[in-house]
Amino acid sequence: MREVARAAWLDASSALNPGAQYASGRRARSIVDQAREDIAELLDCEPIEVIFTGSGTEADNLAVLGLYHASPLQRAVSSPIEHPAVLEPMKQLGAEFLPVDSHGRVSSFELLDQPAAVAALMWANNETGAIQPIEDFVAAATASGTPAHIDAVQAVGHVPVSFAASGATTLAASAHKFGGPRGVGLLLAKRSVSTPIMWGGGQQRGLRPGTLDVAGAAATAAALREAVGEQEAEARRIARLRDELLEVLDDLGCVIHTTEPALPGHLHVSVPGAEGDSLIMLLDSRGIEASTGSACASGVNRASHVLLAMGISEPIARGALRFTLGPSNDSLEDLPAQLAEIIPLAQAAGMA
Ligand code: PLP
Numbered sequence: 001m002r003e004v005a006r007a008a009w010l011d012a013s014s015a016l017n018p019g020a021q022y023a024s025g026r027r028a029r030s031i032v033d034q035a036r037e038d039i040a041e042l043l044d045c046e047p048i049e050v051i052f053t054g055s056g057t058e059a060d061n062l063a064v065l066g067l068y069h070a071s072p073l074q075r076a077v078s079s080p081i082e083h084p085a086v087l088e089p090m091k092q093l094g095a096e097f098l099p100v101d102s103h104g105r106v107s108s109f110e111l112l113d114q115p116a117a118v119a120a121l122m123w124a125n126n127e128t129g130a131i132q133p134i135e136d137f138v139a140a141a142t143a144s145g146t147p148a149h150i151d152a153v154q155a156v157g158h159v160p161v162s163f164a165a166s167g168a169t170t171l172a173a174s175a176h177k178f179g180g181p182r183g184v185g186l187l188l189a190k191r192s193v194s195t196p197i198m199w200g201g202g203q204q205r206g207l208r209p210g211t212l213d214v215a216g217a218a219a220t221a222a223a224l225r226e227a228v229g230e231q232e233a234e235a236r237r238i239a240r241l242r243d244e245l246l247e248v249l250d251d252l253g254c255v256i257h258t259t260e261p262a263l264p265g266h267l268h269v270s271v272p273g274a275e276g277d278s279l280i281m282l283l284d285s286r287g288i289e290a291s292t293g294s295a296c297a298s299g300v301n302r303a304s305h306v307l308l309a310m311g312i313s314e315p316i317a318r319g320a321l322r323f324t325l326g327p328s329n330d331s332l333e334d335l336p337a338q339l340a341e342i343i344p345l346a347q348a349a350g351m352a
Helices: 003-012 023-043 056-070 084-092 134-143 214-251 276-285 305-309 314-318 335-349
Strands: 050-053 076-078 118-122 148-151 170-174 185-189 266-270 320-324
Touching (some): 003 214, 023 050, 023 185, 023 214, 050 056, 050 214, 056 076, 056 084, 056 118, 056 148, 056 170, 056 185, 076 084, 084 118, 118 134, 134 148, 214 266, 214 335, 276 320, 305 314
Antiparallel strands (some): 050 185, 170 185
């Protein structure tokens, strides 16, 4: 969590229920209103469009299921490379999936020629970092009258995001991806969105009822302000480091899965002849924290659904290794030397 977010959280931590009518409730309410206004300014939307949730996962589910149930059309469209927060509800709805090319980008929107109740696509992929053609996605969805949801959890705070310019009906973000608290998500939802999938006290347009987390809202707004303020310079700095690491991994014989346009800090590769799990355990034992695919799926020894959708063979996909560089990385330090030692060790251990 960014220092500004911790300070904002602490400041607001004794606020009372923002739904209460009395003075302390009104004070709490004004903290939430300010956070909502700040977020709206930073993500280019109206304050009323900002809905606080308990996670990015919850924001994605609210959007996908809410839009689906609001429509008489029983049709949903998405991509096979989505995070489980979108992929799993989409599977529940029997969704049709858009094709993906070998770089991990959606390659055709023909499925959207016919209207659907909801279509969802991620702004940027959490494993490869690949930025998706979201303009084409929203244009295709809009042309057939299909509400478009964008999962921007990886994008917000890392690349410029304007909800108004995106043209999407809904957009999801998650505070912990830009230095805010874990357990706070954002759903940006146009005024036209009105079908709830949960019911309660009617807070937040009835779309996300429940007593609001005042400190979480204030900390999220503070983190977002700092992240957006330094985004351009930080993206340049991190992309330079990422490119340096890419060269190292390329020289060591890795298969590179991340291609431009991509998030600045993401680098997804495969080490032929090695298990991803062996690689991350060897790296971890030397204090280097990387992952095989998405952190959410770690502990499960399975090839990444994203790499398989890109047409990568199963043995290569099982050697996946993902680095995510961020504010705590000033340089690569001794990572190149460590990798030169670890990769042959993991290859010698072979495939399980
Ligand atoms: N969508 C994407 C693209 C993600 O990367 C993640 C988390 O990593 C999520 C959704 C879920 O967000 P949260 O962890 O806040 O539930």
